[in-house]
Structure formats: structure tokens, C-alpha cells
Amino acid sequence: MGRKRTKSGKIRLAEVAELAGVSPITASRFFRNPEALSIGKRTRVESAAKELGYVPNLAARALASQRTEVIGVLIPSLTNNVFSDVLRGIYDASEGSRYSIQLSNTRYSILQEEKLLRLFLAQKPAGLIVTGIDQTTESRAMLEAADCPIVQIMEIGPDPVDMMIGFSHYDAARAAVAHLFEQGRRKIGFVGARMDPRVQRRLDGYVSAMKDAALFEQRLVVTTATPTSVTLGGALFTDLLAREPNLDAVFCANDDLALGVLFECRRREIAVPEQIAIVGFNDLEFMASAVPTLTSVRTNRYEMGKTAATMLIEAIDGRRPEQPVLDLGFRVIERQSSSPRHSDSRPTVSSAGAANKMVALPSSHD
Amino acid sequence: MGRKRTKSGKIRLAEVAELAGVSPITASRFFRNPEALSIGKRTRVESAAKELGYVPNLAARALASQRTEVIGVLIPSLTNNVFSDVLRGIYDASEGSRYSIQLSNTRYSILQEEKLLRLFLAQKPAGLIVTGIDQTTESRAMLEAADCPIVQIMEIGPDPVDMMIGFSHYDAARAAVAHLFEQGRRKIGFVGARMDPRVQRRLDGYVSAMKDAALFEQRLVVTTATPTSVTLGGALFTDLLAREPNLDAVFCANDDLALGVLFECRRREIAVPEQIAIVGFNDLEFMASAVPTLTSVRTNRYEMGKTAATMLIEAIDGRRPEQPVLDLGFRVIERQSSSPRHSDSRPTVSSAGAANKMVALPSSHD
DNA sequence: AGGAACGTTGACAGCGCTACCAGCAACGAC
DNA sequence: GTCGTTGCTGGTAGCGCTGTCAACGTTCCT
Structure with a gap:
């Protein structure tokens, strides 16, 4: 029976x-x-399993063992290039381990994040990767009570829930503005879209740097809650120019916006960098290839994802890192779009060669 | 006890x-x-569940019911913009349903795909979304034997495993080339990277169109197995120009390559479209914003993902579509980069305005 | 009025696996 | 020789849920 x-x-x-x-x-x-x-039984079981093509039933295992081998990942957007790099790192690190990735999209809503967190935690994930440090009080409490390792990514800040890996968007923005100061720029505009917490911190960094130099003016800041796009970069820049015709530089909260600004400059026959310097953020691949090549703040997104998942898996397996908070830093990659006004900004063909060498950059494509 | x-x-x-x-x-x-x-018990259970904060244990459910509520998705790349749009559609459609998405990356390897398929099927997914129509014989057999609905996406072709949604890359490439013929172009080069089956079919379409016009020459085709990038577009175009200095148009297998070609033209002071016309593929957002704006073949990627997941979920729930194969088509979006040689190719500011209107395009960002 | 048909409910018996603990042999220490 | 100690193995008893089927009350038909 x-x-x-x-x-x-x-x-x-x-x-x-x-x-x-x-x-x-x-x-x-x-x-x-x-x-x-x-040894004897080991090989006997191994060959028996292979012969029968046995595949364990994960549901039964999860039920019996009261835990899953799932790593939950909460990110705010699937569209954003930035997250696809991070995700690629996470997936790469999870491959070969016995953990599988369960992805959920918060759509930049911390309430949605809270809801998803509740769902995830109920399934007893082996570990959790969450984006940023701006959770609701409720979410924060759930995370602290969770009995699995957790990594916060994309940012660093005080009191991590558990582990944390990222960089300071505030400092990165300050560095970008400082670079523009060094190039002799003074009327530096800020262009930002979406204005999620990380973009907001970039804005904060920009504002503080400008204030330190006594150059801050509210009208130099143009932002929108609209999702970012290249086209939007052009539109925001158009606004900015109308507010401040004597602009001599633009710091864009991301590279798509920067590309849009570049195109808009071309349309208006504004010389870059002679009239206006452009600095982007993230250093996407195309920045090195644009004409003129575009200065940007390089962030180690792939590495961030990969390290986050690796740390998490190690922590799950009981090997907690000695350093729970990891600052991956950033680097201002200085290119033609922000070179000094009087330099030759178009060493054209030779610079193309240089740009081509950048194909080998680590944080590029898979 | x-x-x-x-x-x-x-x-x-x-x-x-x-x-x-x-x-x-x-x-x-x-x-x-x-x-x-x-009604009485329904509300009683509902409020009891809410009061206790009950969340079902999915592992127990899966074990008892012998099926999961997981939709497996196999895609070849996480980096490629194209797939992130498709994925966004899939995730959007799955939201609100009781199914969750389990994503796996085949890295453009059909052997890897076969391995992942075996893994997925062992967990009895509720449904499966697989990319393309080029599976191994073994994979194909597993898919046919699977007792869950399956959707093949990105392409259409003869004998679907189950359902299929996509478009003909071959026809799309032919249409792009036909458009260039209409603009009076003859020496049309092809630039392709990665050369996965879909890019290969675009190449096939290009070759057939060129042969039909008795214009095909092998040296007009430059491809590489390297992953695509903007920078690579410039490099491949450089090769192409060396092979055929009298080139009058380039059909790029994707938009990143097209942008790279545009930048390279700018670097070399080649007038677009007067000297060389450029046509891309996919119609990513930036194409409408570039200077000059770039012609591309629009594909309905978001819709493809969303429809695939929706069809799949309906099929899981027993409502099979009357049409198991759906051709989503494509459209050549004609822009400045391929306008006739003698037209005014830079109605600059007004065209910028037009470009800005395209923010509202359906297949843009979330 | 009797019975069929329907809508609603509950008892029971697992789903495939693992935690826990007990048992057993082999070994070394005293 | 006795007593741990270690290494390996197995039995028992669930993990939390749902499929199946039977049973109940109600309504509708003839």
C-alpha cells in the first residue's frame, strides 16, 4: 500500500x-x-545516484531542514545599468555554490521593499542582499531580527545591519566637483534624475563642495523624479542653461544624463570642454568611447556584487569576514570632457586608440 | 508531545x-x-491570518502538492540591455500573480542551458521561459517531455516546443537593408559582435538582401565573437573602413555598436549621414537622442517579456492561448543617420525637441 | 415527499527529506 | 581488561501543507 x-x-x-x-x-x-x-559507501552512493540520475527534491529538503538554500536579493530597478552590473557579480559568485538567487524588484519604494522583505524572511532564506541603507523602521527591525547573514550593498554608512559593501556617494560627488574646480571651473551645474537616496547623496556631496567654495547657488541644481534617460539628460541640461547661461561645467548624477548633455551640447554647438565641461557618474563603458571622451566617476559595481555574494556565502557557511564593512571606493576617471579649457581637446585618432584599449576594463561586460 | x-x-x-x-x-x-x-468562514480565516501575520510555507506547499509556483527563466546574458528589457516585462507580468521568477544565465552556451534545464525541470517548475530556438537535441527532448507550459522568446521559427513569442531577425535585417537601399546606399557594411544565433540570423538577412541586389561582398562583413560594446563598434568600423574605403552605409547588429560607429565617424570627421549612413538594431532609448539621431530597428522587448510571462501564467492556469506562436514584429525607425545624402541632416534644435518627445516611448525605462 | 445535485467542510494519510539520538565497532589510555 | 572516545551508521519521527474522499446540510427537481 x-x-x-x-x-x-x-x-x-x-x-x-x-x-x-x-x-x-x-x-x-x-x-x-x-x-x-x-570511502566505500561514499563511492557506492555516488555511482548509484549517477546511475539513477537522482536530483534532490529541494522542497522536501527545505521542509525537513527548516532552511532553504536561497539568497534573496532586493534591488530597486532592473532597468538601470548599474544594477545589472551588480547583479552579474552576484550571479557569478553564486554559481558553483549550492545557493540560488531569488531576485525581487522594489521599484525604488521602501514600502514595497518592506513587503518583499517580509515575504522573503518567511521563507527562511540562507542569506539576504539588500540595496542601500534607507530602510523603513519596520524593515530595519525585521533585518535585525533575521537569523541569516545580510549584506547591504551600494552604499556605506554608520551601523550596518550585518555586513555592508559599497562606497560613499557623498565623497564621490565631492571628488567629482573638486576635479572640476581643479580644471578652473566655477559655475558648475548639477543634473539629476530619479533622485533615489544614492543620487540624493551625490547631490548632497555636490552641494557641500560648492558651499565650501562659496559657489553654491540653488539655480545650478536641476533635478527630477522621472526615471533617468539619455534624452532626459538633454532636457534637464536645457533647463539648466536657461537658468544659468554662463555655466561652465555640469556634474551629472549618472552617465546616461551625461551622454544626453553631450548630445545636447553638440546640437547647440556648445564646445565640450572649451565652453562646458561634463562629468558623469558610474563610468559606463561608452564614456571612454564618446567624442570627446567623457569624464566619469568609476564605481566597482561588478566587484561589489561579486564580493557581496561571496561574503554572504562565506558567512552562511560560518566563516564571517574579519571586516564586516567594506568600502570599495571610487575613482574619478579624467577624460577629455573635463580637460582644461585651453588644452587641445581633440587628439582625435590617437585618443580613439586609447579608448579602444579600455575594452579590457574589469567592470565591463560578460 | x-x-x-x-x-x-x-x-x-x-x-x-x-x-x-x-x-x-x-x-x-x-x-x-x-x-x-x-462568506463567513472566508472572512474569519482572512482576519485570523492577518492578525497572526501568517505567511504560507512554500516548501511545505511544494512538497505536498508536488508542484512549485516557480517560473524558470533561461536567458543568455544579464548584461545585454535587450534582456534587461525582456526581464523587466517578465517580472512585471509575474508581479501580482502567485508565481515567482527563477532566473538563470546560460552565458550563450547551449550546453550550459541543457544543464540548467535539467536542474530546473527536476524541481517541477510551473512553467518555463527559454531564449531562442537553438537548443541541443537533449534540451529539446527534455522540453518536449516537460509537463509544464513553455514559452520560447526572442525569435519565431518553425515547430515551437509549446508557445513562442518573438520576431524574425532575418526579416528585420532585410528590412533595415531595404531601407538603406531606398536611401540610395549601395556599399553597405555589416558590423556584428557576439554572433549568437539571433545576431547570426540578422547577418543572414543582411546577406540575402545584399545578394538579392547583387551587392554582396564578403569583405563588407566584419564580425567578432567578442561581447558587444560601444568601443568595439568603433574598432569594428575601423576594420570595415580599411577593407572598403568607399563604404556608404553600415548596418550594425545592435545599437551599442551603432553608437560606437557614430563616435568613430565623428573622430574621423566622416559626415553622417552625408558620407556614411548608420542603422542600428533594437532602438534603445539613446538612439533618438544622439546627434545625428540614429536609425534603428525597433523591437518590442518589454512587451515580449510581459506577454511571454502573461501567456505562460494563463497556460499554467489552464487557459491556453488560441495563438501559440506570436510574431511581435519590428519596425524600422527612420532617423537622421540614414536620411538621403542631400537632405538637411541637422535641423538641430527642432530635432532635439522631437527627440525629447520620445521620452514617452513605451519600451523605455521603468 | 423523496431523492438527486450541489456547495461546503473535515479526517486522514502522506509528499521526500533531515534532525535527533541511539547504537555499534574500532581504538587508545590507564 | 575496562572505560571512554571517536567514526560511522541507522531508526524514528516529524517538517507544514495538500490530495483524496467521505460526509454533511441545503436546495431543487420530479
């Missing part, structure tokens, strides 16, 4: 154990901790 | 049922098919 619902063809652990001549529990151990078996 | 391992705080279906004064099985039905309950 019994096992009424079992389909005949189904290979269960019991079948493997029977073929190997061991008890099911021994076979089970083979898959979780092979070293615990004697 | 019993329930030794149960943590005190854990809310199970039994607790909800007890608070609601019904049997566990009735409570269970509430979550799966509320209509089957009388």
Missing part, C-alpha cells in the same frame, strides 16, 4: 540508498557532507 | 485555522481558492 501518489518513474533518495545498499539517511549525508561517510 | 522542533513563535496554518475556528484544510483552501468557502 502506501505511497499511493508516487509516480513510478520518480527517483527518490530511498531508491538511491537501496541501490547503494545503505540506509536513506546515509545517502542523504552523502549529498550534504560526503566527508562523513566511509 | 510531538512538534518537538517547532519554534514557539512560528505561525502555521493550524494556528490560523484554530483562531478562525475552522479545520486546517479549510484554511488551506482559503489561500488557494477562496471562492470555495462560504
